Amino acid sequence: MTARREHPSDSAAALRVRDLRKHYGELLAVDGVSFEVAPGEIVGLLGPNGAGKTTIINTVLAVLTPTSGTIRIGNVDVARQRSLALARTNFAAVYASLPGNLTVAQNLRFFGLIYRVRGLGRRIEELLAQFTLQALRNTKCGVLSSGELTRVSLAKALLNRPRLLLLDEPTASLDPAAARDIRAAIRMLARDTHCGVLWTSHNMYEVEEVCDRVLFLSRGRILLAGEPRTLPHEHGVRNLEELFIQLAREPLAHPAERLG
């Protein structure tokens, strides 16, 4: 039913999630989720608050142990080789800002050492230029505006030239012009470096513009998957936002009925 993108073989996937489940006591936060992100592909992870998006991201980042299921970044199993898997990964999230008592350059150097980035000094200069942060290099992150902080977080997220990038509402605090620049930068990154990107956002316009594919989550399950530009028409609505609202309001149907 949905037009799903053809993926390379499993071994080439930037991210492969299989039968992921996470219980918090009686609560089932993620219920048997499986999906892939191909190299160079930008996948939007959508859903209402509490749908399980952040839980999935946290399990991929190994800060949350799944109850069952497997997660592979490239060919590396996150549960078995956490450090190696995370060396190829990075993330930026609105709720994970960098330490405010370090300057922009200090934060980038600190995380660059943790990610063991080669040619760190040069890489920091590249990123400061890419995100127009040169003038702020010696400013403590605690006094930056939310938009500036987002740019610093994205610079940190690209330090290690990741093969998988997780972005949790990366443009939430940005003005429209800055958000457009960031979207363009991420698209270029995915195209030029074949970095797979998992992107969560509540801005459906942005998702349509950026994502190659979207996954709709509700109550821990993937309800729907497909291309963001064709998916709304296949379901008789005008745009992704209408589809989002419809899916968020409808009682949960069996995922198999929707996935098709």
Next chain:
Amino acid sequence: MRFAPVAAILLRQWYLLRGSPVRALPMFAWVGIDIVLWGFIARFLNSVSAAEIDFTAVFLGAVLLWDLCGRVMQGLTTAFLEDVWTRNFLNLFASPLRISEYVAGLVLASIVTSIIGLAVMLALALPVFGLSFLALGSHLLLFLLVLYGFGVALGIVASALVLRFGPASEWLVWPIPALLSPFCAVFYPLAILPAWMRAVAHALPPSYVFEGMRALLQGRPFAPLPALAALTLAALEIALAGWCFVRVYRRAVRTGLLARYSAETVS
């Protein structure tokens, strides 16, 4: 263990110190006050007592060594708390940083900061109050090693407690050295303690250090077996503390505590 991630933790502490020099104050202010206070107490006791004990060596030496142990613990815990206060856990633990590297970085940071404190204490105690460690000789290095080890173990346990029970439990960890000091027999012989306290003291490496220090100051020979016991205990307690931290960390990852760690979310 890889060098760069460990160096990152150490570098971060240097950046913090450079960015806010007032942070250096606690490294030497309290130990300086302790040395001055106990230095004068010892001087007074020497002047009024007929006993053939050099109170300066016994009290001031004990204060200096015990403060050093506390400084190591506090240095490690403070470095850990930086990540609590700045809500940096997600950035750190969603990176390739290994727990062993993180803890090693914290230990290094605490050793460096405590050396600064030790230098200040020695600068005050040696010239101002005439404290001499000549009687301890090369055994002083062994004593320092044991106290560093025990301070490291305490710091790791304190960090594990904060990770397990949340930022609000910070107040629980600062008094740990004060709570242990009666058992460690810092200022008096172990024989003074009741049997149950002596039993606890035997599990604490500093008690051997202070007994050994007093014996040397009274001209008795160095006893290698208690010193070996102290070193072994310190090594075992570091290993136990590390195991405890890893257990708490794994629990935090399993329950989701690590991902949502903050003053508001941790009960």
